[in-house]
Amino acid sequence: MTSxxxxxRLQSTLGPGVRLDRELSGGGVAHIFVAxxxxxxxxxxxxxxxxxxAQAVDVERFRRxxxxxxxxxxxxxxxxxxxCQSGNLLYYTMPLVRGKTLREVFHAxxxxxxxxxxxxxxxxxxxxxxxxxxxxxxxxxxxxxxxxDDGHALVTDFGIARAIEHAADIASVTSTGLTVGTPxxxxxxxxxxxx
Numbered sequence: 729m730t731s732x733x734x735x736x737r738l739q740s741t742l743g744p745g746v747r748l749d750r751e752l753s754g755g756g757v758a759h760i761f762v763a764x765x766x767x768x769x770x771x772x773x774x775x776x777x778x779x780x781x782a783q784a785v786d787v788e789r790f791r792r793x794x795x796x797x798x799x800x801x802x803x804x805x806x807x808x809x810x811x812c813q814s815g816n817l818l819y820y821t822m823p824l825v826r827g828k829t830l831r832e833v834f835h836a837x838x839x840x841x842x843x844x845x846x847x848x849x850x851x852x853x854x855x856x857x858x859x860x861x862x863x864x865x866x867x868x869x870x871x872x873x874x875x876x877d878d879g880h881a882l883v884t885d886f887g888i889a890r891a892i893e894h895a896a897d898i899a900s901v902t903s904t905g906l907t908v909g910t911p912x913x914x915x916x917x918x919x920x921x922x923x
Contacts, residue, residue, distance in 0.1 A: 731751055731759060734759050734776060735748055735751060735759075735761065737817060738759075738761065738774065738776055738817060738819065741814040741815070741817055742763070742774070744766060745765065745766050745767065746763050746764070746765055746766065746772075746774070747763060747764045747766065748761045748762075748763050748774070749761070749762045749763060749764055749771075750762050752773075757777060757778050757781055758775040758776055758777050758778060758819075759775070759776045759778075760773060760774070760775050760776075761773070761774045761775075761776070762774075762824060763821075770823075771823075771824035772809065772821045772822065772823060772824055773821065773822045773823070773824050774819055774820075774821050775819060775820055775821075775822070776817055776818070776819040777818045777819065779816055779817075782816055782817065782818040783816065785818055787813045787818060790811060790818065791811045794808050794810075794811040794820060795811075796862070796864065797864060797886055799862060800858060800859055800862060800864065800886055802854070802855055802858040803880075804851045804852070804854050804855040804858075804880065804881065804882055804883060805855045805858065805859070805882070805883055805884075805886055806822055806823060806825055806875065806882050806883065806884040806885075806886075807822065807823065808820050808821070808822055808886075809821040809822060809823065822884065825875040825877055825882055825884065826877055827875045827876045827877025827878070827882070828875065828876055829871060829872050829873075829874065829875055829876075830848070830871035830872075830874040830875070830876055830881065831870075831871035831872050833876050834871060847879070847880075847881075848874075848876065848880075848881040849881075851880050851881035851882070852869070852874060852881050852883060855881075855882075855883040855886070856869070856883070859886055864886065866883065866885070866886055868885060869883070873885050
């Protein structure tokens with residue numbers, strides 16, 4: 729499905745309460761849109777799973793996994809607001825982070841000063857530690873999933889890979905050739921599909 733068709737279908741699904749403003753690049757297994765909630769004027773991100781993947785996902789289990797991840801309350805974790813389904817569209821929403829991804833920071837600034845890099849590592853480590861106390865593993869930590877805003881690192885998409893991996897019929901997902909996670913950043917056991 730083309731991005732334009734996806735955007736039209738999603739806008740029709742969301743109705744007048746949410747206006748899709750633009751599509752962001754780099755979604756991997758999802759199309760990513762910035763939207764504005766009409767009632768509050770708040771900007772959110774809407775991520776729509778690739779339709780092929782969405783067909784393999786058990787929607788109720790996906791929602792339950794997202795709810796588990798919603799329990800993560802930490803200032804360095806960008807929360808998932810809700811998971812929704814309409815027809816064959818499966819999507820979730822998150823607050824819009826105004827900062828840049830860590831990848832964008834690297835491209836703009838090159839090597840970071842040691843104190844700043846250590847600060848980001850501490851923020852990321854605190855977010856990961858919080859998740860681990862709730863038995864949640866991110867599975868896709870990479871510079872594109874870390875935002876830098878107001879001098880701090882924020883981890884996004886916590887639990888999304890877990891929700892997709894556990895909610896989907898693994899045989900169906902595997903048959904599409906989809907790997908949950910980014911190969912360059914995967915641990916050896918994750919790349920080998922081991923726990």
